[in-house]
Amino acid sequence: MDSPTNTTTQNPSSVPGTVPGFNHSHAIISSLLSFPNSSPISIGSSFDRELDKALASASGDVSAQDSLVDRTLQLASLLLDSTKRCFRKRASVHNFSTWFLPPELTIKVFSMLDTKSLMQAAACCTMFNSCAMDRSSYAHIDLTTATRQADSGVVCVMIHRAGKELRSLKLGRVARSDGSDSTPSLLNGSFLSPLSYNHGFLGSRLRSLRLYNIRPINYTSFIEVLSVCSNLTDLRISGLKFPGMLLFKKLTEKCRLIENLCLEAYQVPGTTDTNAGSPLIDFVTNSYNLTSLTLISYRLTDGLALNLAESSSKLKYLNLSRSPTLNGRFLRDLGHSCKESSLETLIMRNCYYLQEKEVLELCNSLIKGKFKSIRHIDVSSNSGILSNNGARIYKPKLPLEKLKEERSDVTFVADFPLVRSGKRYRVCDEGAEEELREIEMMEANNVGGSEDESDDEEFDDDEDTSNGTGEDDSEGDLEF
Incomplete structure (x- = not known):
């Protein structure tokens, strides 16, 4: 005879792996979620009644009610x-x-954003956050739009997030303060130190470094960081105080792949002649990939300027704007000596002591068919140009029409606007974002940027233009 079936219900707490009260809690929550569809007022009233009953049952104990x-x-x-x-x-x-883009393309798009926009996108939704946390999204770090929030700690976190994917880094305030905003830079001397960690592994990944108006900058620390950036091809520093020849010496030793170098200085003591500037000449001579050189506000002699133009075999773009010492004497020599030169663009805007006779001599050399490589020259200035008798004139007698007929392949810009004309070139002593954008636009048009940067650059045309994630995510989210 079969034994009777045991119909006793097993206690949930005795079931292996079951937390006491779990099934009971689950039943209550399931019951709550399956609550009949009623008006919010009716549901709220039911909650009120049940809570009041519970409080009434403990009316004698205030602590129990609380x-x-x-x-x-x-x-x-x-x-x-x-x-x-x-x-x-x-x-x-x-x-x-x-979402119509696969994750890899979304990450590619995110990598083209400035870092502030990337952080804002990461806060939109979980999907964007997942893509924004990918190392590749930080390949091109741009904190120039978040100068009020980007301190040294933020820069370090971003560099670590990028990790081995790091390719370019932009820091600082592109547009200088006009006096109404005197907020000091939040970056101190150690903001680039992560590039030197682990024997300079991250620094060796960097291709482009652009620093705008970061003051004060620890010059010694910066030179040490450059020592590990051996694969750097694009270096731009705006607002560099007292740029010594040690910088060019270090670039010659450690950064042999430089293609584009742009330095905009201020408070440069003394005039740099050929002897004092020999590290600069050595850099240009030994940098076999150098195609673009911009030295803004450098106190150069004409002899040194001529040496720079003649020293490089690949130099296509040379910008010596705002030099307070050049008079243009090297221009006549340039027209005669650069027979095999590769120089295509020469910019000398707002050079205060530039002389009319030297520019005229260059024009005549071009008309005679010399200096065959040149395609674009700009000697425009807000302050006019010095005539033969030393007077400052705004309508020099230059044979530009004849030059256009004889050398249609050459664009020669010699614009000296009067104050009353309303047109003023923004290449001034204080500098401006407009000037930096013009410089980058001219370089892009005449030389072409580095491969990693070519898709990121955007420039504004206006009427004045002539020319990482670490190994863990413990850093948390950053807000800009």
Whole structure:
């Protein structure tokens, strides 16, 4: 005879792996979620009645009532948080299914954003956050639009997030303060130190480094960082104080792949002649990939300027604007001596002591068919040009029409606007974002940027233009 079937219900707490009360809690939550569809007022009234009953049952114990209210608030908060998490998960699944770009292309797009915009995109949704945390999204770090928030700690975090994907780094304030905003730079001397970690592994990944008006900058520390950036091809520093020849010496030793060098200095003591500037000449001579050289506000002699133009076999773009010492004597020699030169663009805007006779001599050399490589020359100035008798004139007698007939392949810009004309070149002593954009635009048009940067650059045309994630995510999210 078969034994009778045991119909006794097993205690949930005795089931291996089951937390006591779990099934009971699950049943209550399931019952709550399956609550009949009623008006919010009706549901709220039901909650009020049940809570009042519970409080009434403990009417004699105030602490028990307080505990009950606190516990109810905690449960309600947990339910709200859980609901929000479920909502975000559903929204994330929806975004992944409806977003028209695959993750790899989304990451590529994100890598083209400035870092502030990237952080804002990361806060939009879980899907964007996932793509924004990818190392490749930080390949090109641009913190020039977040100067009020980007301190040394933020820069270090971004460099670590990029890791081995790091290719370019832009820091500082592109547009200088006009006096109304005197906020000091949040960057100190150690903001580039992560590039030197692990024997300079991250520094060796860097291709482009651009620093704008970071003052004061620890010159010694910066030189040491350059020592590990052996694969640097693009270096631009605006607002460099007292740029010594040690910089060019270090570049010659450690950064032999430089293609584009742009230095804009201020408060340069003394005039740099050929002897004093020999490290600069050595750099130009030994940098076999150098195609673009910009030295703004450098006190150069004409002899040194001529040596620079003649020293490089690949130099196509030379910008010596705002030099307070050049008179243009090297221009006549340039027209006669550069027979095999590769120089295509020469910019000398706002050179205060530039002389009319020297520019005229260059024009005549071009008309005679010399200096065959040149394609673009700009000697425009807000302050006019010095005539033969030393007077400052705004309408020099230059044979530009004849030059245009004889050398249609050459664009010669010699614009000296009067103050009353309303047109003023923004290449001034204080500098401006407009000037830097013009410099980059001219270089891009005449030389072409480095491969990693070519897709990032945007320039504004206006009427004045003539010319990483670490090994862990402990850093948390940064807000800009």
